[in-house]
Each structure stands twice: as structure tokens, then as C-alpha cells.
Amino acid sequence: MMTTDNTIALDLDSVLADVMQIWLEEYNNMFQKNFTKNDISDWHIYNVLPITKEEISSLFIRVWKNRWQDIPPTSNDIADVTDHLISQGFRVSIITKRERVTVPFVSYWLDLYKVSFNDLIFIFDDVSKNRFPFFLLVDDSPINAKEIISPKRIVIFDQPWNRSLVSYDRIYKLNQLLGLL
Template identity: 35%
Template sequence: MKIALDVDGVLADVIQSWLNYSNSIRQEIQKHEIIDWDFWKKFEIDRYDFYAELSSCWKNWTSIPPTEENLASITKNLSDIGQVDIVTARERSTDSFVKNWLKYHNISFDNYVSVIHGPMKADLDYDVFIDDSPLNASKFLENKKKVILYSQPWNQHITENKIHRISNLSEAIQKLN
């Protein structure tokens, strides 16, 4: 089994790091208020500023918390089920920081695959995608791919029956077994 595992929002809580930065320079936003993928529009934040700031957070990768505890053992157990590849969409300049973060947190994976835009992941040859993006989830379904959606405030509106929703990564292991 080939498993595509996302980083931002599934393994790394980079949005929390971004919130820490953003809240120091503009109106305060709480994570639970981020209920849309393109939430920056609601808060009148320029899209390019948001993405630049998010990429900048990765430069300080040691400050990015994991989404949950015990990710090292959970990803090891996931690797026992099949090939686990980190499949992420990001600015290429952040790849080395992400790889450092993965190594620092002892995340088990076979390959690191970076694409330019999230929906491009759906064109890759994986049996299942574990992701938090509602845009990616829709594209995976369009391409008849299996989706495990990691619950975040920005994907709660997704109710498609063919999507398996999880609130922690251990639940993915149960679903895949």
C-alpha cells in the first residue's frame, strides 16, 4: 500500500506558528475561527502576505509544534502498513526546513515528494491520501482516490460520504487495517 502523508495541518501545526506571528502584527485570530481554506479573505489579509508569512514560519522550524503527541511512534506504525511518503505542497525554499522538522520529530517515511500546488497531489500514484485540505480532498475524490481527512477547523464543511475523517493520526492506522 502506498500512503501519501501531508505535513502542514496533519503532522506540523504550522498554522499555530503563523497565528503567533500574525497576532503580533494585526487583529487577533484564534485557530477555531479559521473555518475556510482561504480564510485570509475574511480577515482582509493579502493572499501573498499570508503565504510569505507561512513560508517564513518554516525558517524557524523548531518553533512549529506537532499536531499531536507521539507522532514518531504513530508514523512508525503507519510505515508497518505500507510505504509512507511525505507528499506536500509548498514553496521549494522551505523543503530543507521541513525535512529538518521531520527528522527532529523522528517522523518515519520513505520518500519526500514536493509539488507546487496541493491539488497536483491527486495526479500522483498513491493508494490513499492523508491530508487536511478541503481542496485536495475534493480533487482526490474527482480522481477516484481514497481520502483520509485529518480534521481541522477549515475542513469541517466537508461531509462527502467517501471521505474518511479522523481526529488523530492513530485513527488512520485503524481505518487502513
């Protein structure tokens, strides 16, 4: 797909929704552990914790289905930021890879936090986010970072699992994106 000049794509998990906080609460309760988000130093959680890919996915599904109301935003002003982007003429696409059973809970979460957007794009397979129309992606995934090719841009949303990425623009809160536009 071609670049869309005014579309900013925002990842959901760990960019808007701080889902790892609740995921780790669940993991720690299940296995009587005490891991924190800073312990997750690799995108592939199974390289850090003794857990399989299937168990990781199952736990994410459980968190989104049963605890979506407990998932905090990454900052309290994400709705203000998305409102501002739209008022400035940007098209905001929320783009997220996930299991189909979590779709309604994502919608409920976005409504709960009054996050404005023009498009909500769910990816259910291994298609690269680069194939979707946007000029800028905000994401926490090192894999997605490497797949974005010019003229598209990526801004890394800082998380412990992406700190090895050094040659990318990086933000720590969504409102810092405004200074990069």
C-alpha cells in the same frame, strides 16, 4: 499516475505539523490581533482575515524559515504512527505543496520529530496531489478532497477550515488512521 496499492500519502502542514498555530502567533503579533485556529473557518485564509494571498505565503515562508523548531506536531505520537505504518508494510509518502525556500526546514522538522517515511514529495506548482502514486491520502484541504478520485481514497484530517466536508472519513489525530486501514 496509477494507484500504488501500499502507499499512504500524508500531507505535512496541518496534518503532521501544526503550522497554523505558529502562523497565527506571527500574524497576531504583526497586527495586534488575537485570532485562534478555530477562527480560520475557510481554507482560503484571505476570506477570513484581512490579508492577501501574497502576505499569507510570505508569512508561511517566514514561519518555516525562522520558527520551524517552534512548530508543534499535531499530536505527540506521529513518529510512532509512521513507524507502525512502515512496519506493517505500507509505504509512507509525505507530500506537501510549498515554496522552495522552505524545503530544508521541512526536512529539519521531520528529523526533529523523528517522522519516518519512504518518500518526501515537494510540489512547487498547482499540480494536483491526485497525480501522485498512493491509494490513500490524509489531508486537511477541502480542495484536495474534491480532487481525489476512486480508486484512491482521502481521509480528512480535522481542522476548522474543512468542517463543511461531511461525506468523508475524518480523523482528529493521526493514530486514528490505523483504525481505517
